[in-house]
Amino acid sequence: MTDGIVSRIIDSADPVTLVGAGAAGDGDLHEAISHAPRLVAADGGARHALAKGLMPEAVIGDFDSLDNVTRAAIPADRLHRVAEQQTTDFDKALRHIAAPLVLGVGFLGERLDHLLAAQTVLLRRPERRCLLLGRGDLVFLCPPRLLLDLPEGSRVSLYPMAPVTGRSEGLHWPIDGIGFAPGGMIGTSNRVAGDKVLIEMEAPLMLVILPRAALGAAVRSLVAPGPGWPAP
Known part of the structure; x- marks a missing residue:
């Protein structure tokens, strides 16, 4: 002990x-x-x-x-x-x-x-x-670069915990150039526009919320080699 x-x-x-x-x-x-x-x-x-x-x-x-x-x-x-x-x-x-x-x-x-x-x-x-x-859902902090293999139409919700910006590919509503903030613009109820989604964030401040059915895809993405956030 x-x-x-x-x-x-x-x-x-x-x-x-x-x-x-x-x-x-x-x-x-x-x-x-x-x-x-x-x-x-x-x-x-x-x-x-x-x-x-x-x-x-x-x-x-x-x-x-x-x-x-x-x-x-x-x-x-x-x-x-x-x-x-x-x-x-x-x-x-x-x-x-x-x-x-x-x-x-x-x-x-x-x-x-x-x-x-x-x-x-x-x-x-x-x-x-x-x-x-x-x-019914799963949530994780978005890494610097997130590549998800999800069916078209799948829900991808983004919720900022502080002011943050990023970019995306494969989302119905792209996030490029948007200043997200918990008291301002949030990114809930977005969806997949193709068969893959790429999200890149400038800081470790954005939560990704996906349906429970996306667990396997999320795990595969998060364990894949790629950049991570440093400790504060």
Whole structure:
């Protein structure tokens, strides 16, 4: 067990599934693992993993939502306590995982404040590629260059978390020259105009929201070689 900040509790060459304590669909965890085979839990998310017959290789958090029964079922050397209270368990876990992609389950649940906090973490840790899976949608921070192979007409929503600009190819409404801002122009409900979409952003400030059916395409894009954002 570890107190304080520990760097790279998980260092993986493969994508990692991170399960949180929030609400998730019945098949979410197994679907995530089919794309990201290594399993880590953020605090009370360990309970969801055990309920599905899965043992996380690490549990990371402040342990305020890790019940005693779940805690006792997990080997002590897999429990990594991060004692500070200034960040969420999602943040604590994400910053201690080095992987090509982290696929998060149980972070876009029924509570709006949890959803907003999770989106803030995506911006706070731009160097960690992370996709959050919800019941009907998925969301991730747009990398510097994103190439998606999606059917024509597929929904592609862009939501800026601060003023930002970019360019696109293959969107019905191109974004070139648009100054996006959360209190101004946003890019929700755009759609694919061909069979591929290219989006380039000038800064790590734009969220991409896609339908759940686009999970495979999004994972393939995010793990492909390409430029990434530096740590703040």
